[in-house]
Amino acid sequence: MQRLSEPQRVLSQMATRMKHAGLGRWQPAISARHTVMLGGVPQKISVEGPGGDAPVMIMFHGGPWAPFIYGLAYRGFYPELSSRFTLVWWDQYGCGKNARRLHDIPADISVETFARMAIDLTDEIRRRFPNSPILLNGYSFGTYLTMQVAAARETDIAGAINLGPIMNMREATEHFRTACEPYLTDRERQRMLRLRNSGRYDPYAAYVERLAGAYTDCCHYRGQDRGKGGMIHDDAMFHRWLLRLITSGDYHPIDLIGAAMGTLPYGRLSRRFHTLWDSMENIDLWALAEHLDMPILYLQGDAERYVLPDELSALAARRSNVRYVRLDRSGHIPKSRAWAQAMREMIAFGEEITGCR
Structure with missing residues (x-):
């Protein structure tokens, strides 16, 4: 009998729990795509989950222009979340399903542009779900968006989840x-x-x-295998996330090019978008983190370097509304065990602050 690797064992356990809970067969009451106006531009979003008055969780992916882990391709990929929360997915303007011809994207687009669009998205979701608590869930650059939305609409937001956070x-x-x-x-x-x-x-x-x-x-936790050019061994979640971009029913082949916008030369290195990439240096979220009173959960790999782990644990010690969880043996992109840990923490946090179980 072939022995399962550790990541395979963790994923198998997750699948078994989902099956026993009925999630393997569970179908969301809502699973739809919509076109909404964000920043004055028509853009596609997806909504899936229980609907009604269930808590809403708006997912903000990383990048800029990198709809990986969170993004329109991942509708239906996280039944443990979508069975409890109504999930909202959005590919940032210019990438994925919202990709445009290069000359149609303004040359002065910046991180602030995405922040304004994220606020518009939150306002739209509040109109569609007026009685539902709203949670923000960001990954990497998406944590900049959660914090900008929280600062602008704090009274409308129940709490924010920041996975792989950036600060300065x-x-x-x-x-x-x-x-x-x-x-x-x-x-x-x-x-x-x-x-x-x-x-x-x-x-x-x-x-x-x-x-x-x-x-x-x-970035990728490799432990004993790390080193320049080292392979990513047994990283089942990483490969599942990549495979999802190819197999998602929400993505056509052309959308795959848009999904890689943040790494392709005409997206990252093009002179047209210097303003966008250089605007990253303007990001400093420490003041917001020190003054926002809403519940905030930080989930961070113990090998991370965007923010030093001790800095976030110190923030949580100072601020009673801040919760910090360190993911074991994880870099910026979680491996299987770390992702399972992160998912448990997200669900517990969301249920606690919304009072919905």
């Missing part, structure tokens, strides 16, 4: 540089210095982040 992107870049410094070659150090003195934020930040991802566990 200039600080994050220095965390990455410090983490990979012991492993750098002279050539890499020289290139890093040239980019740092180039006068732009993103080329330097992107290069340092890539090096940290190659040399450390901060």
